[in-house]
Amino acid sequence: MNTxxxxxxxxxxxxTAAAVSCxxxxxxQGKPLNVVYIMCDDHSFQTISAYDDRFMETPNxxxxxxxxxxxTNSFVANSLSGPSRACxxxxxxxxxxxxxxxxxxxxxxxxxxxxxxLGAGGYQTAMIGKWHLVSEPTGFDYWDILTxxxxxxxxxxxxxxERLVREGxxxxxxxxxxxxxxxxxxxxxxxxxxxHYKAPHRxxxxxxxxxxxxxxxxxxxxxxxxxxxxxxxxxAKQELSIIKDMNVIxxxxxxxxxxxxxxxxxxxxxxxxxxxxxxxxxxxxxxxxRMTAAQQGLWDAYxxxxxxxxxxxxxxxxxxxxxxxxxxxxxxxxxIHSVDRNVGRVYDYLKENGLLENTxxxxxxxxxxxxxxxxxxxxxxxxxxxxxxxLIVRMxxxxxxxxxxxxxxxxxxxxxxxxxxxxxxxxxxQGESFLPLLKGSKPDTWRKSLYYHYYEYPAEHSxxxxxxxxTERYSLMHFYNDIDEWELFDLKExxxxxxxxxxxxxxxxxxxxxxxxxxxxxxxxxDPIRKKNR
Numbered sequence: 001m002n003t004x005x006x007x008x009x010x011x012x013x014x015x016t017a018a019a020v021s022c023x024x025x026x027x028x029q030g031k032p033l034n035v036v037y038i039m040c041d042d043h044s045f046q047t048i049s050a051y052d053d054r055f056m057e058t059p060n061x062x063x064x065x066x067x068x069x070x071x072t073n074s075f076v077a078n079s080l081s082g083p084s085r086a087c088x089x090x091x092x093x094x095x096x097x098x099x100x101x102x103x104x105x106x107x108x109x110x111x112x113x114x115x116x117x118l119g120a121g122g123y124q125t126a127m128i129g130k131w132h133l134v135s136e137p138t139g140f141d142y143w144d145i146l147t148x149x150x151x152x153x154x155x156x157x158x159x160x161x162e163r164l165v166r167e168g169x170x171x172x173x174x175x176x177x178x179x180x181x182x183x184x185x186x187x188x189x190x191x192x193x194x195x196h197y198k199a200p201h202r203x204x205x206x207x208x209x210x211x212x213x214x215x216x217x218x219x220x221x222x223x224x225x226x227x228x229x230x231x232x233x234x235x236a237k238q239e240l241s242i243i244k245d246m247n248v249i250x251x252x253x254x255x256x257x258x259x260x261x262x263x264x265x266x267x268x269x270x271x272x273x274x275x276x277x278x279x280x281x282x283x284x285x286x287x288x289x290r291m292t293a294a295q296q297g298l299w300d301a302y303x304x305x306x307x308x309x310x311x312x313x314x315x316x317x318x319x320x321x322x323x324x325x326x327x328x329x330x331x332x333x334x335x336i337h338s339v340d341r342n343v344g345r346v347y348d349y350l351k352e353n354g355l356l357e358n359t360x361x362x363x364x365x366x367x368x369x370x371x372x373x374x375x376x377x378x379x380x381x382x383x384x385x386x387x388x389x390x391l392i393v394r395m396x397x398x399x400x401x402x403x404x405x406x407x408x409x410x411x412x413x414x415x416x417x418x419x420x421x422x423x424x425x426x427x428x429x430q431g432e433s434f435l436p437l438l439k440g441s442k443p444d445t446w447r448k449s450l451y452y453h454y455y456e457y458p459a460e461h462s463x464x465x466x467x468x469x470x471t472e473r474y475s476l477m478h479f480y481n482d483i484d485e486w487e488l489f490d491l492k493e494x495x496x497x498x499x500x501x502x503x504x505x506x507x508x509x510x511x512x513x514x515x516x517x518x519x520x521x522x523x524x525x526x527d528p529i530r531k532k533n534r
Contacts, residue, residue, distance in 0.1 A: 002114065022448055027159065027316065031190070031358065031394065032122070032190035032422060033121075033358060033359065033360050033420055033421065033440055034190050034191050034192070034193075034347065034355060034358060034359040034360070035108075035191075035192040035193070035359065035360045035417055035420060035421070036192075036193045036195060036319050036360070036361050036362070036414075037192065037193065037194050037360055037362045037363065037364075037417070038195045038196075038197070038343065038346065038361065038362065038363045038364070039085075039088075039133075039194070039195070039196045039197070039363075039364050039365060039366055040196075040197045040199055040200065040339055040364075040365045040366070040513065041081055041196075041197065041199065041200070041201040041365070041366055042081075042132055042200055042202070042365065042366070042367065042369045042378075042379065042383065043192075043199075043200055043336065043339065043365035043369065043390060044365070044368055044369035044370070044371055044390075045365075045368060045388060045389065045390040046371045046385070046391050047332070047333060047336050047371065048062070048392075049060050049061075049062055050062040050065035050066070050070055050260070050392065051070070051390060054219075054220055055219060055329065055333060055371065056214070056336065056337070056402040058334045058340040059338065059340065059344075060340045060341065060343040060344030060347060061339075061340050061363055062084075063344075063347065063393065064343070064347070064361055064363055064392045064393075064394045065392045065400045065401055066400070067394050067398060067399065067400070067401070067438075068392060068393050068394030068395060068398055068401065068402075069363070069392065069393045069394075069395070069398070069401075069402050069403070069404050069438055070391075070392055070401060070402070070403050070404070071390075071391035071392070071393070071403075071404045071406075071408055072403050072404065072405050072406055072433075073305040073388075073404075073406065073407045073408065073454075073472075074364070074388065074389050074390065074391035074408050074409075075387050075388055075389060075407070075408070075409050075410075075450055075470070076366070076367045076368070076387060076389055076409065076452075077093050077094065077410055077411050077451070077452060077453070078093075078094045078100070078352070078407055078453060078454055078455070079367040079368065079379045079380050079382070079386040079387055079450070079452075079454060080101065080102060080367065080379065080380060080456055081102060081132050081201075081366050081367070082099055082101070082102045082105055082107070082132050082133055082134070083099050083100055083101060083105065083455075083456075084103070084366040084367050084410055085131075085132060085133055085196075085198070085366055086098075086099035086105075086107055086133060087409075087410050087411050088114075088366075088410050088411075088413045088414065089107075089113045089114050089115070089414065090111065090112065090113055090114070090411075090412060090414065090429075090433070091114070091411050091412070091413070091414030091415050091429035091430060091431040092412060092428070092429065092430045093430055093451070093453065093525050093527065094453060094455065094524075095453065095525075095527050095528065095529070096525070096526070097111065098111070099431050100455040100456075101289070101455045101456035101459065102456060102459075103416050103456055103459045103460075104131075105133075105134065106133075106134040106135050107133035107135050108140070109135050109136065109137065109138035109139070112426065112428070113138070113139050113414075114139075114192075114413075114414040114417060114418070115127070115137075115138075115139035115192070115194075116138070116139035117141045117414075117418060117423060117426070118192050118418070118421060118423070118507050119139060119140075119141065119416070121418075121422075121423040122189060122190065122420060123142045123190050123191060123192050123421060124141050124185055124186055124189040124190070124191040124192075125139070125141050125142075125191065125192050125193075126140060126141060126142040126143065126144075126178075126181045126185075126191070126192075126193050126194065127140045127142070127143040127144075127145060127194045127196070127361060128142075128143070128144050128145070128174060128177050128178045128181065128193070128194065128196070128360045129144075129145065129146060129150075129174040129177075129194075129195055129196035129197055129198065130145070130146050130149075130150050130174075130180075130196040130197065130198045130201075131143075131145035131146065131196070132148070132149065134157075139196075142160065142181055143158075143159075143160060144157055144158070144159040144160070144181070145157065145158050146170070146174075146198055146290065147163075149197075149198070149201060150170060150198040150201075151170065152169065152170050152198065152199075152205040153169060153205070153290070153291050153295060154167050154168065154290065154291065155170045155173065155198075156168070157173075157177070158316070164304070166361065167292070168197065169207045169208070169338065170197070170198045171197050171198070171199050171207065171335075171338045171339055171342050172338070172342065173201070174195065174198070174342075175195070175342045175345050175346060176198070176199055177274065178193060178195050178346070179349055181193070182349070182353070184219065190421070192397075192417065193420070194482070195346070197339055197342070199335045199336070199338060200332055200335040200336055200339065200369075201252060202251065202377075202378070203253070203331075204251075204325070204328070204331040204332045204334075204335050205253075205331070205335065205397065206331060206334035206335050206337075206338065207334075207335075207337075207338040208295060208298045208299065209364050210334045210335075210337050210338055211298070211299075211302040211304055211409065212330075212334075212336065213334050213337060213425070214329070214330040214333050214334055215330060216247075217330070217333075217355060218326070219325070219326055219329040219330075220376075221322060221372065222371065222372045222373045223327065223496065224373050224374045224375070224496050224498065225321075225325065225372050225373075225374075225375050226375065227374040227375050227498070231376075231499060231500040232487060232500050233483070233485050233486065234466065234479040234483060234485045235381070235383070235487075237463075237464055237483065238376075238380075238381075238461060238462050238464075239460075239461045239462045240370070240376050240377055240380070240461045240463070241375050241376065242321065242324050242325055242328060242375055242376065243324070243375055245461075246324050246328065246377055248324070251328065251377075252324060252327045252328065252331070253303055253331075254303075254306070254307050254310050255307075258520070275327070287289055305507060306327075310323075310510045324492075325372050328372075328377060328468075329371065329372070332371075343363065346361075347361070351435060356396070357396045357397070358396055359396065360393065360394065360395055360396065360411070360420055361393070362391075362392070362393050362394075362417075363390065363391070363392040363393075363395040364389060364390055364391045364392070364410075365389050365390055365457055366389075366410075367379045367386055367387075367389055368384075368385050368386040368387060368388045368389050368390075369385065369386060370385050371385070373385050373496070376463055380454055380456070380461060380463040380474065381454070381463055381466075382452045382454065382466060382468045382470070382477045382493070383497050384475075384491070384497060387470070388454060389410070391408065393438060395407075395438055402433075402440070404438065405471075406434065406437045406439045406442050406446055406447075407446075407447055407448070407450055408434045408437070409431065409433075409450055411429075411430050412431040412432050412434050413429030413431070414429060414431060415429050415431050415432060415433040416431075416433045416434050416435055418433070419433040419435045420435060430525055432446075432447065448471060448472065449468070449469050449470060449517050449521065450470045450473045451467070451468075451469060451521040451524075451525055451527075452466075452468050452469075452470065452477070453466075453467040453527060453529070454466055454467070457481060457482075458499065462478070464479045464481060464482070464483050464485075465479065465480055465481040466478055466479040466480065467480075467518075467527070467529065467531075469514055469517050469518040469520075469521055471517070473490065473491055473492050473513070474488065474489065474490060474491065474510065474514060475487075475488070475489045475491055476488050476489075476502075476511070476514040476515070476518060478518075478531055480529075486502045486503070487500045487502055488500060488501050488502035488507065488510075488514070489501065489510060504527060518531060519531060
C-alpha cells in the first residue's frame, strides 16, 4: 500500500469485513457505552499511515485502526468544513439542515441535533475545539469552542459564552480542556465527547517543538501534480492550485521582518508580512492569536534561515512549484504529527481512567484534502481525494483490525452514535447507522451509491457548484450555475480521474443508468436542485 493507486484498488475490492467482537455491545457490557468522537479539520486519508505510508507515520491513529475498524469507503456529503459539521450533527444533507456553505451559512441551532437526542436519552455531552458553525452551540451540557477558524498559537476560546485566551498550542490545549471536562463530568451518566481539532487547517502552523521535523524528507511528487485537466473543464476552473494560488507569504510563511517578499499574483498580501504570524510583545504578554516573545524566538530561529535561502535561490518555474509543494508538505505533516501525539494522549487517558473498555473512539476528518494531486491543495470537489475521508472506529472488546468496505457518509454518524447509545433514530434522519458494518455484516439493503452536493460559489477557491452520484465503480457529477459540464469516471480503470468519459461512444447505457440513480437519490433526499433534462 505504497501509492494512491494501490490504495484505490484495494478500497475498490469487495473484501468482506471480519466479524467484530460483540463484547463491547451495550447489552453485553450491562451499561451504556461512552463515545469519544475525534474530528480534525482537513485531515487527508493520505497522511494516515494506516491508509497510506508514503508520507509519514501516525502510530497513535494507527493503533485505533489496529484495534478497531478501518473504513475504506468513507465519504462526505459536502466537502467543506461548516456544511460537513452540520451534516454530522443532524444526520441530514446540507439542503435539509440549512447550512450549505461557509460564505453565507449560519447553523440553525433550534433544529434537531445529535447532542439534543443524546441528552434526552440520558447522555452527558460536551463540544470542545473547533465549531465553525457561526451560531453558538446548542444542546450540549458543556461547550468550549475556538472562535471562527481558530488560531494555532494562544487561541481564543468561548467557554459556555465566556471568551478567554489560553496560552499554548491549539491542539494540546483542546486536549487539555477535554481532560478537564472528563475529570469533572457526572460519573453517573454515560457521555459523548465531541473533540474537534483545528489542525491541520490552512495555513498549517506546526507546534513549535515540531518545527523542521520533516525537513530531511523529500516527499514524492504526485503523478498528477502537473495535471493539464484535458477533458475536464470544471477541474481547471478553480483557485486551489499549488503552482498558481498557494501564496508564499500567507501559506508558506516566507515573510521576513522587512516584508521584502511580495507576490504579484496577490499584491493585497504585501502589507501582511510577518504580522501574519507574530507581533512584538513584552515577555509574557498575550494578544489573541499571536505569539509570546519566547514563541516568536523559536519561530524566527526556524523560519529566518529558510526565508533567507528562498530569497537567495529565487526559484522559478517548475523549481518554484516543487519547492512550494515540499514546503507545504513539511508544514502539513508536522501539524499532523501533533494531532497524532494528542490522539495518543486521549487513548492513554481513557486507559488510565478505566474508560477504554467502555468507550467507543471514532476518528475522522470533516472532509478529505489534496496533497498535491491534480496540482491541488484544499478540498471542495467531488473528486476522490476531497470526497473521501478517513474513518476509524475502535469498539470496546475488539482486538484486531478489520476493514469495512461498505459505503458510508458523514450523514451516517448521528444515527450510528444513537444506535451505539441504544437510542431511537428519528425517521427524518437521512443517514443510516453503520453499526451492523462494525459488527461484520452488511445488510442486503445497504446503499450501493452516494449523493454529493457542493454549493459555495462564487467564493474562495472558485470551485463551481456541483452535485453527483458515486457507485462502487463509477462517479458522475454535474457542474452547474455559471457552467454546464458533466464528468464521468470509471474508478476501476481510471482511479486518478484523469479521463472524463462522459459523452464518449459506448457509454450511453452506463450514463443513462447513472442519471437514473442520480435522480433517484435527489428524490430520496428531497434535494430541490435537480438535474436538468438533457
